[in-house]
Amino acid sequence: MLQLNYRDSRPIYEQVRDGLRRLIITGAIPAGDKLPSVRALSASLAINPNTIQRAYESLEQEGYAYTVAGKGSFAALPADVREERREELFSKLDAIVQELRFLGVTDGELSARLGDKKEEKEP
Amino acid sequence: MLQLNYRDSRPIYEQVRDGLRRLIITGAIPAGDKLPSVRALSASLAINPNTIQRAYESLEQEGYAYTVAGKGSFAALPADVREERREELFSKLDAIVQELRFLGVTDGELSARLGDKKEEKEP
DNA sequence: TAACTGTACTAACACACTTAGTACAGTTAA
């Protein structure tokens, strides 16, 4: 379900949070569905429950999850959070594209790259 | 010349390295030009010389700089490093675009975004 | 010679991350 990379310098709790965020945004975990319990996920990933709890805290603070006391944590993807994420990604996109242009990448190459990826989704 | 963000969780030496890399790739520091000395840059940024040294080590390891004993460090941008950076950025681009598509961004919106940025460079 | 260059150390401190353990309130099903 989630993959951890211990070589990565990023903290485990961030990797867990980012992985869950991606699963929620891609629909692999639909909004409203229950997330694995802190203890269950910590057991399956073989890490401390506190680390999972921290990932869930961060995920909830970002708006991708909510908690019902005694029941558990659930996935969420409200419109404003989607919009916020879009803006964040667009900003990163701009920076990358700008640097690629300095590296001599043409509009044609960029379009081709995006087109290729589109075809992978719609063969 | 370089901006540091102490709120950023990223280490200072990575911020310095990434900032210099960007200046080199964009041509703000042309290949062959001398980089500021370790001591001079550490003084102007008000940080420890060891931190700058670490940034230079990393930058040189990536291929964006070379050292001449006793003279100093100089910017570099060989073809293979450019190509490696292109691949790295394309990978990040793919991941961002994929997530944007899941967020409902259409090809038209993507093209428009790229087109806007192009017009900013060529008004 | 004097002032610069990068580099290589040791030592110490601060902070974030992670783990371990315990505890408590709310929910759910037997």
Add this chain to the structure above:
DNA sequence: TTAACTGTACTAAGTGTGTTAGTACAGTTA
């Protein structure tokens, strides 16, 4: 009601990384 689950909130300890401070050395340049 009891038992097992849920998230949450602590304290404590260990570890590793980043940063700073200080000193030192070899090479270059004016």
